[in-house]
Amino acid sequence: MLQEFLSIAIWEALPGMESASLATMRELSGLIRKKRYGRDLLYRSSDSHYVLLRYWNSEESQKAALEDPELLRCWARLANEIRTVKVFEKLADVDSDKVAL
Numbered sequence: 001m002l003q004e005f006l007s008i009a010i011w012e013a014l015p016g017m018e019s020a021s022l023a024t025m026r027e028l029s030g031l032i033r034k035k036r037y038g039r040d041l042l043y044r045s046s047d048s049h050y051v052l053l054r055y056w057n058s059e060e061s062q063k064a065a066l067e068d069p070e071l072l073r074c075w076a077r078l079a080n081e082i083r084t085v086k087v088f089e090k091l092a093d094v095d096s097d098k099v100a101l
Contacts, residue, residue, distance in 0.1 A: 004038070005059070005092060009052040010085040021081035025052070028074040037065040049085060 013021040029040040038056040045051060056062040065071050 003059075004055050004057055005090050006088075007054045007056060007062075007090060008086075008088040009054070010049055010087075011052070011082045012049050012085060013082055014080075017081040021078065024074055024078045024081055025050075028071065028078065031068075031070055031074065032065060035065070035068065037061040037068075050082075 011021075025040075025042060029042070032038050032040060032054070036057065038054055038061055040055075041053040043051045043053070056065075
C-alpha cells in the first residue's frame with residue numbers, strides 16, 4: 001500500500017545565490033511533480049529562511065527520486081547555492097484523538 005508522507009527542509013540562499021537557488025528549486029520541484037514522486041510547497045519566513053514542504057507519494061517514490069540522475073544533478077547544483085538549516089526526512093500523521101494536545 002502506497003502512503004504519502006511529509007519531509008521538511010529549512011534552508012537559506014548563500015550570498016548572491018537567491019535567484020539561482022530559487023530557479024534550481026523550481027526545476028527540482030517540477031521534476032518531482034512531473035515524474036510523480038510527490039509535490040512541493042515552498043514558503044519564506046520573515047528572517048529569509050525558506051521552508052520546503054515535500055509530500056512524497058510513497059517511500060518507493062522517494063527512493064526512486066534519490067536515485068534519479070536528473071534529480072541528482074539538481075541536488076548537486078543546489079548544494080552550491082544554499083545552506084541547509086534543518087531537515088526532517090520523514091514525518092508521520094498523528095491521530096489527534098489519541099494524543100493529549
